[in-house]
Amino acid sequence: MMIKKIFTYLLLGISLCLSATAQAEDYVIDTKGMHAFIEFKVKHLGYSWLLGRFNKFDGTFSYDEKNPEKSKVQINVDIASLDSNHAERDKHLRSKDFFNVSKYPKASFVSLGYVNKGNGNGILTGKFTLRGVTKDIAIDVQQIGAGKDPWGGYRRGFMGKTTLHLSDYNMAKANILGPAAENVELALYIEGIRK
């Protein structure tokens, strides 16, 4: 009787553990097949939008459909891969005047929490580090879709949007761009492949 009870609890415990690991799915952001994009958008003189992107980054996330609040995201961005399709501008942005990539080559985001708003929407909060400055930011997240891919894997995609403030990151010459360039809109288009 006693042995049977212990055995039952043990089995229950094992199955709980298994189900817990089975529910939180871990994903690697597909930067190998480049189904992920990090783009920024900043106003030029206040008259138009200037777009650019970071070509090199990597990251992982975990997502639990039944428990989205436990979602976690971690992304590293290679700042030197900045590309605004104009070499002289990119060179200037990488220089000491702005990103100073030789001293601060990476930016990173580590999530701390996720507020689920239903329908695959939510707000992801976390620590964002750029030029050695760490700020708490919130990213508006929208799930685009998830499912099996035709090649035997399973994929899940999100879009995230947030606004960064140029003056937060101690860039030597951020101010020369004028107040119109203070807000930088960051958009992340992320596709993960389930591990």
Next chain:
Amino acid sequence: MMWKDSTSSYGLVSILLHWFMAVLIIGLFALGVYMTDLNYYDPWYHKAPDIHRSIGVLVGVLLLLRLFWRQMNTHPASLGASWEKFLGRLAHYLFYILLLVIVISGYLITTADGQPVFVFDWFQLPATITRMENQEDRAGIIHAYIAYLVIMLVVIHTVASLKHHFINMDPTLVRMLGIKKRAKNQPPIHLQQENQ
């Protein structure tokens, strides 16, 4: 004055190339230092680099012309002690190599993303080598350091020419000005040639 160089004097083409390039190269350096520190809202923020790129291409063309002209001509013998002649030759080869590198590196900055170099509104120089790993940054570092080296060499070159003029009292400097008149206390040039 002759167009071509002779064994005793420089011709008009060499003299014009020398002084024209001297002005342009020193001007490019000054403009380069000035323009990289301009405020974004400065009226010269776009104009200064436009002019810098255009004149840079012009210097590249003049450099090729000069190297060609140098090959096609005899030139006056260099004057002074053998170490002076050696250093003089070394400095000239260095000038040619550094100028070639600085022109090419400048071109590689501007064209790194495939955009052409606009030379005033005369013509465009198309991109060739593009999108190497951090091309514009690497070429930029080379461009900046070589620029300082060139200016150091300009200073050495100037000091050397003044040394020839005031201490050696030979016609090294005046013959580049197209002046045939001998320097003080010097025998006429044709006699110098005979004495050598």
